Amino acid sequence: MVRYLVFIILMLAIPASASVNTFDIHPSHPYQGDTVVIEGYADPNEDVPITVMFRLRVPVEGGEFKYYLYDVNIPTSNNRFTVSATNCEKLDVSVKILIWLTKSSEGSGGTATVSQSNVPPGTYDIRIKGDAVEGASYSDLTITAWTSLKADSSGYFTYSYNTKPIPPGTFELRVGGMSRIITLESVEALFGSEEQKKEEIVETNQTNTTVETTNLTETNVNNTSQVAEGGKAESETENKKPTLPIEGILSVVAILMTYFVLRRL
Numbered sequence: 001m002v003r004y005l006v007f008i009i010l011m012l013a014i015p016a017s018a019s020v021n022t023f024d025i026h027p028s029h030p031y032q033g034d035t036v037v038i039e040g041y042a043d044p045n046e047d048v049p050i051t052v053m054f055r056l057r058v059p060v061e062g063g064e065f066k067y068y069l070y071d072v073n074i075p076t077s078n079n080r081f082t083v084s085a086t087n088c089e090k091l092d093v094s095v096k097i098l099i100w101l102t103k104s105s106e107g108s109g110g111t112a113t114v115s116q117s118n119v120p121p122g123t124y125d126i127r128i129k130g131d132a133v134e135g136a137s138y139s140d141l142t143i144t145a146w147t148s149l150k151a152d153s154s155g156y157f158t159y160s161y162n163t164k165p166i167p168p169g170t171f172e173l174r175v176g177g178m179s180r181i182i183t184l185e186s187v188e189a190l191f192g193s194e195e196q197k198k199e200e201i202v203e204t205n206q207t208n209t210t211v212e213t214t215n216l217t218e219t220n221v222n223n224t225s226q227v228a229e230g231g232k233a234e235s236e237t238e239n240k241k242p243t244l245p246i247e248g249i250l251s252v253v254a255i256l257m258t259y260f261v262l263r264r265l
Helices: 002-013 187-191 194-239 246-264
Strands: 020-026 035-042 047-059 064-074 079-086 088-097 099-106 111-117 122-132 138-150 156-162 169-175 178-184
Touching (some): 020 169, 020 178, 035 169, 047 064, 047 156, 064 138, 064 156, 088 111, 099 111, 122 138, 138 156
Antiparallel strands (some): 035 156, 047 138, 047 169, 064 122, 079 138, 088 122
């Protein structure tokens, strides 16, 4: 009987998942900074919980680790934000609302968790800082953001989430009782890194230089050919200069001899 009562109490304490029939996300292959739009259908007027969860590893330096999330948008006060850290003795999670407001938690078994609900709507910077256990070189952070919205009378619901604070990689999206793993590409994958851009510029310059050199060489070759052809043409012209026929020479000589003979007479 006691076990039965405990089971009933536990079941009442766990919120039931909304009956979500289907949902889609746009864009289907997002890049960091894209606003992901979630839309789908559940039972009419159903409360639909939405959870975004991602994990990352941060290095430990000088016995502590730090990580910042910038421009985290919280659209509604119906929310919960949770940070869990491994290899951690003490965890501090701070939200900047004019000043840094900090909530702390002592670690247990090397894991510390800080959770905060009903954060006022707004855009915040979040600082995660922890004291690492002795000898640790890293800490694995699990960051979970939860909210809930209501489907309309037809069951339709929509929600948007800006991925700017999420690092590139995979994150889990849970909508009602359904979940999906999303791969978030880096902006560098779309536009190329600075090093790639520099390499492309160098390659382009080298290509342009090669093309210009080739064109210049071809021009010089053409000019040389033209000069050579011109010289050849001149030689041929010189060779083809008109010559006086032999009969003409003899006629001229005969005329001159006649002229001199007549003068002596």
